[in-house]
Amino acid sequence: xxxxxxxxxxxxxxxxxxxxxxxxxxxxxxxxxxxxxxxxxxxxxxxxxxxxxxxxxxxxxxxxxxxxxxxxxxxxxxxxxxxxxxxxxxxxxxxxxxxxxxxxxxxxxxxxxxxxxxxxxxxxxxxxxxxxxxxxxxxxxxxxxxxxxxxxxxxxxxxxxxxxxxxxxxxxxxxxxxxxxxxxxxxxxxxxxxx
Amino acid sequence: xxxxxxxxxxxxxxxxxxxxxxxxxxxxxxxxxxxxxxxxxxxxxxxxxxxxxxxxxxxxxxxxxxxxxxxxxxxxxxxxxxxxxxxxxxxxxxxxxxxxxxxxxxxxxxxxxxxxxxxxxxxxxxxxxxxxxxxxxxxxxxxxxxxxxxxxxxxxxxxxxxxxxxxxxxxxxxxxxxxxxxxxxxxxxxxxxxxxxxxxxxxxxxxxxxxxxxxxxxxxxxxxxxxxxxxxxxxxxxxxxxxxxxxxxxxxxxxxxxxxxxxxxxxxxxxxxxxxxxxxxxxxxxxxxxxxxxxxxxxxxxxxxxxxxxxxxxxxxxxxxxxxxxxxxxxxxxxxxxxxxxxxxxxxxxxxxxxxxxxxxxxxxxxxxxxxxxxxxxxxxxxxxxxxxxxxxxxxxxxxxxxxxxxxxxxxxxxxxxxxxxxxxxxxxxxxxxxxxxxxxxxxxxxxxxxxxxx
Numbered sequence: 281x282x283x284x285x286x287x288x289x290x291x292x293x294x295x296x297x298x299x300x301x302x303x304x305x306x307x308x309x310x311x312x313x314x315x316x317x318x319x320x321x322x323x324x325x326x327x328x329x330x331x332x333x334x335x336x337x338x339x340x341x342x343x344x345x346x347x348x349x350x351x352x353x354x355x356x357x358x359x360x361x362x363x364x365x366x367x368x369x370x371x372x373x374x375x376x377x378x379x380x381x382x383x384x385x386x387x388x389x390x391x392x393x394x395x396x397x398x399x400x401x402x403x404x405x406x407x408x409x410x411x412x413x414x415x416x417x418x419x420x421x422x423x424x425x426x427x428x429x430x431x432x433x434x435x436x437x438x439x440x441x442x443x444x445x446x447x448x449x450x451x452x453x454x455x456x457x458x459x460x461x462x463x464x465x466x467x468x469x470x471x472x473x474x475x
Numbered sequence: 476x477x478x479x480x481x482x483x484x485x486x487x488x489x490x491x492x493x494x495x496x497x498x499x500x501x502x503x504x505x506x507x508x509x510x511x512x513x514x515x516x517x518x519x520x521x522x523x524x525x526x527x528x529x530x531x532x533x534x535x536x537x538x539x540x541x542x543x544x545x546x547x548x549x550x551x552x553x554x555x556x557x558x559x560x561x562x563x564x565x566x567x568x569x570x571x572x573x574x575x576x577x578x579x580x581x582x583x584x585x586x587x588x589x590x591x592x593x594x595x596x597x598x599x600x601x602x603x604x605x606x607x608x609x610x611x612x613x614x615x616x617x618x619x620x621x622x623x624x625x626x627x628x629x630x631x632x633x634x635x636x637x638x639x640x641x642x643x644x645x646x647x648x649x650x651x652x653x654x655x656x657x658x659x660x661x662x663x664x665x666x667x668x669x670x671x672x673x674x675x676x677x678x679x680x681x682x683x684x685x686x687x688x689x690x691x692x693x694x695x696x697x698x699x700x701x702x703x704x705x706x707x708x709x710x711x712x713x714x715x716x717x718x719x720x721x722x723x724x725x726x727x728x729x730x731x732x733x734x735x736x737x738x739x740x741x742x743x744x745x746x747x748x749x750x751x752x753x754x755x756x757x758x759x760x761x762x763x764x765x766x767x768x769x770x771x772x773x774x775x776x777x778x779x780x781x782x783x784x785x786x787x788x789x790x791x792x793x794x795x796x797x798x799x800x801x802x803x804x805x806x807x808x809x810x811x812x813x814x815x816x817x818x819x820x821x822x823x824x825x826x827x828x829x830x831x832x833x834x835x836x837x838x839x840x841x842x843x844x845x846x847x848x849x850x851x852x853x854x855x856x857x858x859x860x861x862x863x864x865x866x867x868x869x870x871x872x873x874x875x876x877x878x879x880x881x882x883x884x885x886x887x888x889x890x891x892x893x894x895x896x897x898x899x900x901x902x903x904x905x906x907x908x909x910x911x912x913x914x915x916x917x918x919x920x921x922x923x924x925x926x927x928x929x930x
Contacts, residue, residue, distance in 0.1 A: 315612045316612075373518075376522045376525075379526075379541060380529055383535050383538035384533055389540055392537040392540070404515075408652055415616070416599070416616040417614060420612045420627070422616040425597070428594055428595070432650040433551075436547065436650075436651070440547025440550075441544055443547070444540050444543040444544055467546060
């Protein structure tokens with residue numbers, strides 16, 4: 281999930297004196313007074329709620345993982361505030377490490393899966409909010425867009441968890457981990473063929 | 476709009492297509508640009524595989540499952556294409572001919588005419604560069620099912636000129652946001668606002684002594700018929716009796732004739748500096764020197780026409796603009812139109828290159844021999860000052876009218892202001908009249924400056 285978005289926002293038409301397209305919001309000091317390029321409030325709130333859920337799940341799995349995910353939550357908030365995709369990517373990276381630590385310390389499978397989906401949702405909504413903020417701004421109507429995006433991501437996560445957990449329960453409940461990994465390898469090959 | 480047309484615009488390559496059907500008069504033109512990767516989910520596969528690897532090595536099934544969920548997200552990011560925004564757009568402007576400063580409400584309505592849902596759609600309206608959005612961004616982000624529509628409104632403040640809306644930019648993304656596509660959409664009826672300010676007559680504008688053979692209001696140094704005393708001379712047979720100096724006849728017994736100043740009309744060309752450098756203002760959102768110059772030129776135009784002079788308009792800039800000197804009501808209307816909507820003096824610079832010597836050659840060829848020039852320039856570079864001197868040297872007397880757009884905040888700004896004052900001083904010492912105004916109204920500045928001038 282360590283990725284820096286490289287989208288170029290469309291040229292500003294409603295600029296009183298044409299300054300050309302507004303670049304990355306964090307590196308663009310001259311912002312127009314009538315446009316607020318901060319991410320939409322709904323995106324920030326959703327992202328922080330999801331990050332909170334992820335932290336709680338990781339805390340239940342293993343305290344150290346919970347601490348790391350708490351750090352990731354703070355980094356996500358800072359990334360939204362500073363409008364930095366890079367910071368958000370770092371936050372996601374810290375979160376993944378936190379989940380790995382929680383898993384290594386023997387956290388429950390269910391808590392780990394919930395934490396994983398919540399972390400993905402938190403990062404995705406925050407990053408989406410940044411790009412919507414850059415291209416459209418906080419002043420415009422963006423609720424529906426953010427809600428649909430968050431819903432789609434949550435649905436994708438829920439489907440993945442459903443399939444993975446179902447397979448785990450049904451087929452690999454008592455089998456060695458290597459069998460699970462091989463199953464997964466098959467899934468990855470299938471995914472690559474689809475792409 | 477038929478289904479086939481909607482499908483055609485979702486083509487992979489860039490397509491330009493005007494969709495027209497007989498049953499629907501509105502045709503929306505769409506240009507779908509190339510799809511681009513946003514790269515947002517780039518690291519997810521690596522993270523997933525790392526989790527699986529750690530899980531296998533440490534024999535933790537939870538980590539392997541977590542990695543599997545990561546693979547699920549990688550799949551989610553991989554599927555789907557960013558759809559072209561198959562939108563029917565209408566744009567309505569509340570007032571097509573507003574006065575300057577009026578607030579114009581613009582309503583945009585976009586309907587998803589295609590048969591694919593647009594899960595992530597961002598619309599940015601192409602507001603003309605000369606209009607400032609005062610209420611609400613001209614943008615919206617939403618998601619549209621087939622047949623659903625989104626409407627948004629914003630308010631722009633009208634400014635002088637003719638403003639045409641540009642294409643609406645629609646950015647669509649896949650649900651995961653991994654790919655995006657930009658589509659430029661031209662609504663069926665292009666929105667346009669024409670804002671033509673009334674020209675207020677400014678005060679009396681003093682001209683320099685270069686006149687035509689037409690009767691007018693400019694006193695000349697030539698004796699003849701008029702109202703102001705010029706000289707007396709010896710009586711010649713045929714002089715009108717009312718011009719005989721009877722006081723002198725009574726005092727000395729000699730017959731003498733009074734000569735009055737002949738009054739003539741002048742030909743004036745209002746030259747407005749509209750080079751890119753003249754689009755300078757004292758503060759970022761302030762009134763540019765071009766706006767100030769055009770406003771003052773409008774006042775001068777009315778005042779001079781009312782005084783019976785012949786007035787023309789020219790712009791010093793990359794876009795050609797020339798209204799030959801003339802008089803009369805039709806000419807007045809034409810001048811108003813030129814000052815309001817000519818692209819050469821548009822509220823924002825055109826961006827073309829300006830060739831000074833070519834411009835000067837063409838300007839001199841067009842300029843009538845007896846024309847004088849009122850040059851509206853902020854004098855922010857040496858080029859304007861030297862141009863004023865050159866035109867003056869060619870016998871077209873120049874009066875420089877300079878709006879002050881310099882500021883005094885930083886050292887650089889103070890230096891620019893100082894350089895401008897030096898240019899004004901040099902022009903004055905070269906015998907060119909110069910008026911500068913700043914804040915106060917143009918007629919007041921002219922009246923103040925005129926008090927110093929010899930007739």
